[in-house]
Amino acid sequence: MSELVEGLYRLGDPISDHATPDVDITKMWPEKQFTNKLVNPANRRKLSVIIVGTGLAGASAAATMGQDGYNVKVFCYQDSTRRAHSIAAQGGINAAKNYNDDGDSVYRLFYDTVKGGDYRSRESNVYRLADVSTKIIDQCVAQGVPFAREYGGLLDNRSFGGVQVARTFYAAGQTGQQLLIGAYQAMERQVQAGTVQEFTRHEMLELVIVDGRARGIVARDMTTGEIKTHLADAVVLATGGYGNVFFLSTNAMGCNATATWRAHRKGALFGNPCYTQIHPTCIPVSGDYQSKLTLMSESLRNDGRIWVPKRREDADKDPRDIPEEDRDYYLERIYPSFGNLVPRDIASRQAKNVCDEGRGVGPLVGDFRRGVYLDFADAMARLSKDQVKAKYGNLFDMYERITGESPYEVPMRIYPAVHYTMGGLWVDYDLRTTIPGLYAIGEANFSDHGANRLGASSLMQCLADGYFVLPNTIRDYLAEGPFDKVTDDAPEVVEARAQVEDRLQKLLAIQGERSVDSFHKELGHIMWEYCGMERSDEGLRKAIGLIRGLREEFWRNVRVLGSADTLNQSLEKAGRVADFLELGELMCIDALHRRESCGGHFRVESQTEDGEALRHDDEFAYVANWEFTGIDETGALVPTLHKEELVYKFIELKQRSYK
Amino acid sequence: MATNTLPAAERTSKAGTTLFLKTLMAVSGVVFVLFVAAHMAGNLKVLQGERSFNTYAEHIRTIGEPILPYAGLLWILRVGLIVSLVAHVASAAILAARASKARPQKYQVKKNPASTPSSRTMRWGGLALLLFVIFHLLQFTAPKMNFGDGQTGNPYQLLVGSFEIWWITLIYFAAMVALGLHLHHGVWSAAQTLGLTSTPKSRRIAKTAGAVVGLVISIGFILPPLLVQFDVIN
Amino acid sequence: MNLTLKIWRQDGPDVAGELVTYPISDVSPEMSFLEMLDVLNEQLIEQGVEPVAFDSDCREGICGMCGLMISGEAHGPEVTTTCQLHMRSFTDGDTITIEPWRAEAFPVVRDLVVDRSAFDRIIQSGGYISVNTGAAPEAHSTPVPKENADRAFEAAKCIGCGACVAACPNASAMLFVGAKIRHLGEMPQGQPERDARVVSMVNQHDHEGFGGCTNIGECAGACPKEIPLDVISTLNSDFRRAKRHS
Ligand SMILES: Cc1cc2nc3c(=O)[nH]c(=O)nc-3n(C[C@H](O)[C@H](O)[C@H](O)COP(=O)(O)OP(=O)(O)OC[C@H]3O[C@@H](n4cnc5c(N)ncnc54)[C@H](O)[C@@H]3O)c2cc1C
Ligand code: HEM
Ligand code: HEM
Ligand code: SF4
Ligand code: F3S
Ligand code: FES
Numbered sequence A: 001m002s003e004l005v006e007g008l009y010r011l012g013d014p015i016s017d018h019a020t021p022d023v024d025i026t027k028m029w030p031e032k033q034f035t036n037k038l039v040n041p042a043n044r045r046k047l048s049v050i051i052v053g054t055g056l057a058g059a060s061a062a063a064t065m066g067q068d069g070y071n072v073k074v075f076c077y078q079d080s081t082r083r084a085h086s087i088a089a090q091g092g093i094n095a096a097k098n099y100n101d102d103g104d105s106v107y108r109l110f111y112d113t114v115k116g117g118d119y120r121s122r123e124s125n126v127y128r129l130a131d132v133s134t135k136i137i138d139q140c141v142a143q144g145v146p147f148a149r150e151y152g153g154l155l156d157n158r159s160f161g162g163v164q165v166a167r168t169f170y171a172a173g174q175t176g177q178q179l180l181i182g183a184y185q186a187m188e189r190q191v192q193a194g195t196v197q198e199f200t201r202h203e204m205l206e207l208v209i210v211d212g213r214a215r216g217i218v219a220r221d222m223t224t225g226e227i228k229t230h231l232a233d234a235v236v237l238a239t240g241g242y243g244n245v246f247f248l249s250t251n252a253m254g255c256n257a258t259a260t261w262r263a264h265r266k267g268a269l270f271g272n273p274c275y276t277q278i279h280p281t282c283i284p285v286s287g288d289y290q291s292k293l294t295l296m297s298e299s300l301r302n303d304g305r306i307w308v309p310k311r312r313e314d315a316d317k318d319p320r321d322i323p324e325e326d327r328d329y330y331l332e333r334i335y336p337s338f339g340n341l342v343p344r345d346i347a348s349r350q351a352k353n354v355c356d357e358g359r360g361v362g363p364l365v366g367d368f369r370r371g372v373y374l375d376f377a378d379a380m381a382r383l384s385k386d387q388v389k390a391k392y393g394n395l396f397d398m399y400e401r402i403t404g405e406s407p408y409e410v411p412m413r414i415y416p417a418v419h420y421t422m423g424g425l426w427v428d429y430d431l432r433t434t435i436p437g438l439y440a441i442g443e444a445n446f447s448d449h450g451a452n453r454l455g456a457s458s459l460m461q462c463l464a465d466g467y468f469v470l471p472n473t474i475r476d477y478l479a480e481g482p483f484d485k486v487t488d489d490a491p492e493v494v495e496a497r498a499q500v501e502d503r504l505q506k507l508l509a510i511q512g513e514r515s516v517d518s519f520h521k522e523l524g525h526i527m528w529e530y531c532g533m534e535r536s537d538e539g540l541r542k543a544i545g546l547i548r549g550l551r552e553e554f555w556r557n558v559r560v561l562g563s564a565d566t567l568n569q570s571l572e573k574a575g576r577v578a579d580f581l582e583l584g585e586l587m588c589i590d591a592l593h594r595r596e597s598c599g600g601h602f603r604v605e606s607q608t609e610d611g612e613a614l615r616h617d618d619e620f621a622y623v624a625n626w627e628f629t630g631i632d633e634t635g636a637l638v639p640t641l642h643k644e645e646l647v648y649k650f651i652e653l654k655q656r657s658y659k
Numbered sequence B: 001m002a003t004n005t006l007p008a009a010e011r012t013s014k015a016g017t018t019l020f021l022k023t024l025m026a027v028s029g030v031v032f033v034l035f036v037a038a039h040m041a042g043n044l045k046v047l048q049g050e051r052s053f054n055t056y057a058e059h060i061r062t063i064g065e066p067i068l069p070y071a072g073l074l075w076i077l078r079v080g081l082i083v084s085l086v087a088h089v090a091s092a093a094i095l096a097a098r099a100s101k102a103r104p105q106k107y108q109v110k111k112n113p114a115s116t117p118s119s120r121t122m123r124w125g126g127l128a129l130l131l132f133v134i135f136h137l138l139q140f141t142a143p144k145m146n147f148g149d150g151q152t153g154n155p156y157q158l159l160v161g162s163f164e165i166w167w168i169t170l171i172y173f174a175a176m177v178a179l180g181l182h183l184h185h186g187v188w189s190a191a192q193t194l195g196l197t198s199t200p201k202s203r204r205i206a207k208t209a210g211a212v213v214g215l216v217i218s219i220g221f222i223l224p225p226l227l228v229q230f231d232v233i234n
Numbered sequence C: 001m002n003l004t005l006k007i008w009r010q011d012g013p014d015v016a017g018e019l020v021t022y023p024i025s026d027v028s029p030e031m032s033f034l035e036m037l038d039v040l041n042e043q044l045i046e047q048g049v050e051p052v053a054f055d056s057d058c059r060e061g062i063c064g065m066c067g068l069m070i071s072g073e074a075h076g077p078e079v080t081t082t083c084q085l086h087m088r089s090f091t092d093g094d095t096i097t098i099e100p101w102r103a104e105a106f107p108v109v110r111d112l113v114v115d116r117s118a119f120d121r122i123i124q125s126g127g128y129i130s131v132n133t134g135a136a137p138e139a140h141s142t143p144v145p146k147e148n149a150d151r152a153f154e155a156a157k158c159i160g161c162g163a164c165v166a167a168c169p170n171a172s173a174m175l176f177v178g179a180k181i182r183h184l185g186e187m188p189q190g191q192p193e194r195d196a197r198v199v200s201m202v203n204q205h206d207h208e209g210f211g212g213c214t215n216i217g218e219c220a221g222a223c224p225k226e227i228p229l230d231v232i233s234t235l236n237s238d239f240r241r242a243k244r245h246s
Helices: A025-035 A056-068 A106-116 A123-143 A175-193 A258-265 A298-302 A312-316 A330-334 A344-359 A377-382 A385-403 A458-478 A491-510 A516-531 A537-557 A569-593 B018-048 B050-062 B072-102 B122-140 B155-163 B166-193 B200-229 C033-047 C117-124 C146-156 C163-167 C174-185 C194-207 C218-222 C230-245
Strands: A009-011 A048-052 A071-075 A196-199 A202-210 A213-221 A227-231 A234-237 A276-282 A305-309 A372-375 A412-421 A438-440 A622-627 A640-645 C003-009 C018-024 C095-099 C108-110
Touching (some): A056 A175, A123 A458, A175 A458, A175 C117, A202 A258, A202 A569, A258 A569, A344 A372, A516 A537, A516 A569, A516 C033, B018 B200, B050 B155, B072 B122, C117 C194, C174 C218
Parallel strands (some): A009 A640, A048 A071
Antiparallel strands (some): A622 A640
């Protein structure tokens, strides 16, 4: 085995993506669809696929694979497949339709996404994403998704952070809900047709690997506690992101990394774990009982203006009493051409900067006021109150419900919060992980967004993966099948099951002093403090030590009441937090090793003179893929790093500038 | 090979869908509304005096003669009413049974902030109306149990005689309150069931109509008995 | 503020449950209702009592997972979801009774958690537009008048929470079904299956054991997404239209 680097990880062999066809970028996807093997319709019935997750990625994949005639089993932890967290997406979905003739094109969407991702994504995947984006809109409209329309009956578009064209399709402030309901309905149709079987309130707790191939999962029926194995010819993970490692995030309470982490532990490489996106427009924290943070859609930045007082003394004044000349519209000042629409990472960091200078607003939390104003006074003067209401009414209502203040009267207060994780399981052009037969789609994979995701691009990626990409790539693998039959009593299956049962019993047996949530909150605190918006060598090292200590305490001192054979929400949480405690450490190790700033990853040691992120393309233009190689006797994670070099053939590497 | 959607299996339970029952209830309810409206208008002829009222009572029996036999139209009407009554009561009973099966475990605390009392008392109100109609028929149609001192053969006198008795008037008064409430919800409800209220505006109109019909009919009915009771008519 | 909570505790689907009283103090008005229950649960765990099971996920009023009967009102006294209800809607000293949704078609799983899979089966019976992936025409080939699009959207806001059923004295799910009928029936794409859809969905609704609607209107009052009562009228007229056509 190779030497430990910095005492933390080992360097393994580089890997590369062999699945991308070696042709011009515009021809790659057609080429791939052609060369991938086909499965004879009569054989599809004999093949089975497990899809874990019913968000946009999972539901769309299940609907399509079901329609193609495979036997599909889908799993989710909610009580209905319609409730996956994709439902919460507010702002919209991008597509290069160029309906406004404002210069948009597949190539521009491709370019914007690569640039927005700070040149840390794989060109071939991103180009394909941009290419299929237009079909997504056609598909959704045909399903009856009620997108916003103009009076002429045609679809309306808005613009979003990081781009200068209007290519975002939306349905008021609930685009995610409408798209998910569309995909859900398409999937329910297949349930009726008998091709898809749903397992709701089922949590995947382990991956089953037989002869080196992913062949199933071990899942717990959350209502009865029954542990069951489900076997199939291929497994697809569509389990979303891991932002909840921070405890407070815009993710749903149940979002977790268990499925991907278990796969990682069984050999799937984890790509770029440290890339997290902090969203600039969330409602600030109001107290320590807070269970989650609520996002105010980024679309608000289209019409709202962000400012803080020029002077600290004005911080607790009524914002309406602060005259124009005493306000600092800092984004418009620093980035004149993008103004309030700069990408999220930049908007977030600048908000942190002004608050750190003591110019934040809202209640004092600790020593600082953590909030900036998002002001609609101008918009209301320019449009009418009714027009503002039509556009943002539900967001304003939500804000008022939570804070008790009306944004029609006083400016909103916003602050950045953890929102999205660009990292995830490494996949090749076929969306296949490093385990044969195991695929990852949607937010669960690392693929398309590099170091920073542009607004409205995740929904696009999830649906591209699920409707159009996966069904066309997985067939190349399934064509090799049906694989040898695996039964419940195969040794690998029995072992996977036993592992799950042991772990649950272990958690219940500890009977310590502290609740699961208290560990989760403490972990979140460490992550936000040291692996959040700004990361430093010193802070990350400290965090790694703290997390190891916390993990050790967790397995000694957690208190999980009740039993494993009923609905037991503490037990569910305990398993998730146990995995977060390992993932958190890996995120810090990844953040520590990447001594550059890029996208959502900002290292204080790597910035320009005026405080902008500074990339080091010569050293770090690669995807950092981590292999799980165990936890050593001191309780430390000792992962192995496999780099995938990023080669830019079609877009020139440049420092991003939004000035 | 793409799978095609299979049609959903037919799953109509024996008593028909709830929507079928609802439609029966609405249609029979509308028949009732038309009947009570006409009946009320007829009753108001009492105000014009004995002759006028008795002529009217006779007239409804001779309409259509000689094509129809004596009281022929009345019989057609009666058959219609009986059929409606059976349909109305039967569907009400089935729906009520289903509703109680649909929630076997009741709430310990339940508030109903969004609905009118009349909507929630349809079943009790309907039952009260049923009892009332039975009593009413015994009194005025057959066997014409005469509580007062008017002549049974003379409709005007029968009526005036009855309502000189205070407790009969009281029963009628209570019944008309029940009728008013039943109609207040019933008229809008029938419109909704018949699918006529698919916009906020038409919904408002139907609700107003319910209130107006309920008030007009119950007041119109109770006027003659009250006038008799207070000796304006005798 | 200090409150008295009376919470329905039930260990499993087949055992009897009861209301148990828990006092709770120092509740901040800025807390959400579910955060208040989180705090209670932390206290229970400390005392060695199993925490109260309740559903929630997004906690921003969109997934439809949460849902409690709060002192006799579905989702509590405001027009919103349980997760978006804040403690400033209550006053110091209040007694709050918390029960699960009650309906034959929504059996209790544990404590305040119920099984709403009946809704999924209603959608399965026809709550979709049959279009295969890849078979869709160009999006702009079917314009939808804004008015229809808006009406469809208004109904499509339904989050499937089940509050309508919980609030309805008949435990009817007609508002939920009506919302879907309106959403899909209002658009040109939804026309080919319009008749079949309404008939199968209504049949499935009855089959699941929901009660019949008698137009009481509690459902629309409890609906956090303000689905209007007139979707039920649309459902009725579509149903009759379908019967005429068959
Ligand atoms: C508040 C908010 C607003 C957003 N707004 C936008 C936007 O406007 N535009 C945009 O493009 N993107 C937006 N995003 C990002 C986007 O919504 C998500 O990235 C995307 O929806 C993820 O979809 P998914 O299908 O990958 O996973 P999810 O929708 O998160 O689904 C995960 C699924 O996996 C299941 N699951 C997870 N773990 C397990 C397990 N162990 N066992 C069984 N099942 C499991 C869950 O039940 C669920 O069904 C937003 C995100 C948030 C949080
Ligand atoms: C004779 C005994 C009666 C009984 C037992 C009865 C009972 C009921 C019940 C239980 C309902 C259903 C409640 C609902 O759907 O909201 C109902 C509805 C209705 N009733 Fe009656 N009722 C009776 C008489 C009448 C009379 C005399 C009239 C008219 C004057 C009438 C008019 C209506 C109307 C219009 C409806 C509404 C139908 C609908 O909901 O679509 N009913 N009745
Ligand atoms: C104060 C109010 C009422 C008065 C004074 C009144 C009076 C009468 C009289 C005098 C008759 C006999 C008519 C005849 O046979 O020539 C009659 C018949 C009848 N009334 Fe009323 N009525 C009243 C209210 C109602 C109401 C509210 C209903 C129904 C809900 C009703 C239903 C009937 C019916 C069904 C008949 C029998 C008609 C027939 O078949 O002969 N009445 N009423
Ligand atoms: S109609 Fe309203 S109350 Fe009923 S499920 Fe939908 S959102 Fe919930
Ligand atoms: S409350 Fe119930 S009766 Fe109908 S109108 Fe609503 S479903
Ligand atoms: S938890 Fe999602 S709506 Fe309340």
